[in-house]
Amino acid sequence: MKIEIGLRGMEGVLKTLQSLPAEIVTKRGGPVKLALAKGARVIRDQARENLRAITHGSDVATGLLESNVIASRGKPILGGNGERYLVRVRRKAYDGEKLKRKENAGKRVSTHKTASLLEYGSSHQPATPWLRPAVQMKAQTAINVITADLSRRIDVIVKKQAQINKR
Known part of the structure; x- marks a missing residue:
């Protein structure tokens, strides 16, 4: 006994499903990039x-480090594909006039160095982590934001492609 099942009217659905990968992950990133950016901003x-x-109450705090913590698009990991977003510190040099102290004379201090010293400390300064706790505190929230935003964006694309393929 042989049973055959045939579906009719699925041409539009199949065409929609076949068109999704190109719509979802494009050279410009598409909805995946946008959703990851939104999640990275939560951690940032x-x-x-x-x-x-x-730094609250510090007499030498300029706000430069805080304003240079950014969420930026990164290159994929070597040998991999996909999207990647980083929360990092943009490299800027502190104004020499504000840092005129004997121990800093002739040294160029950057936001990278300051961020690293705060996060990991040194032999002269205890660590006061700020980035790792941010990731620990907001990781689940960021994942939820990414998931919800990506789902919403994919639904919009699916509806748009379904309308196109109805014709």
Whole structure:
């Protein structure tokens, strides 16, 4: 006994499903890039808040480090594909006039160095982590934001492709 099942009217659905990968992951990133960026901004904002709490009341705090904590698109890991977003510190040099102290004379201090010293400490300064706690505190929130945003964006693309393929 042989049973045959045939579906009719599925041409539009199949065409929609076949068109999704190109729509979802494009050279420009598409909805995946946008959703990851939104999640990275959640962690970036918490990192900035942590820095603000650490430097609050400091007489040498300029706000330069805090304003240079950014979420940026990164290159894929070697040999891999896909999207990647980083929360990092943009490299800027501090104004020499504000740092005129004997121990800093002739040294160029950057946001990278300051961020590293705060995060990991040194033999002269204890660590006051600000980035790792931000990731620990907001990781689940960032994942939820990415998931919800990506789902919403994919639904919009699916509806748009379904309308196109109805014709």
